[in-house]
Amino acid sequence: MIDAYSILSQTQRLRISDGENIPIFTGCESANRFLILIWSQLGDFDSLEYASVLQRESGKLQEQGITLRAIGIGDRVPKKTLNSK
Numbered sequence: 137m138i139d140a141y142s143i144l145s146q147t148q149r150l151r152i153s154d155g156e157n158i159p160i161f162t163g164c165e166s167a168n169r170f171l172i173l174i175w176s177q178l179g180d181f182d183s184l185e186y187a188s189v190l191q192r193e194s195g196k197l198q199e200q201g202i203t204l205r206a207i208g209i210g211d212r213v214p215k216k217t218l219n220s221k
Contacts, residue, residue, distance in 0.1 A: 144172065149207060160205055167203035175208045183208065
C-alpha cells in the first residue's frame with residue numbers, strides 16, 4: 137500500500153506568494169491532522185468554489201486542529217491558447 141504522507145512529505149510546492157519552492161508541510165510541524173486537497177486544475181470553477189467554501193469554514197477547521205493544504209496541479213504562467221499565434 138502507498139504511504140501518501142511519506143510521498144507528500146518529500147514533495148516540494150511552489151508558494152504562490154513569493155514563487156519559492158518549499159516542502160508541502162512547511163509550517164505544519166506541530167500539526168497532527170491534515171486535510172490535503174489535490175486539485176486537477178488551477179482556476180477551474182469547481183476548485184475555486186471549493187476554495188471559497190474552505191476559506192469561509194477555515195475557522196472551524198482550525199478549531200478542530202485540522203491543517204489544510206490545497207495543491208493545484210498547474211503553472212503560474214498562463215499557456216497560450218490553441219487560437220493564439
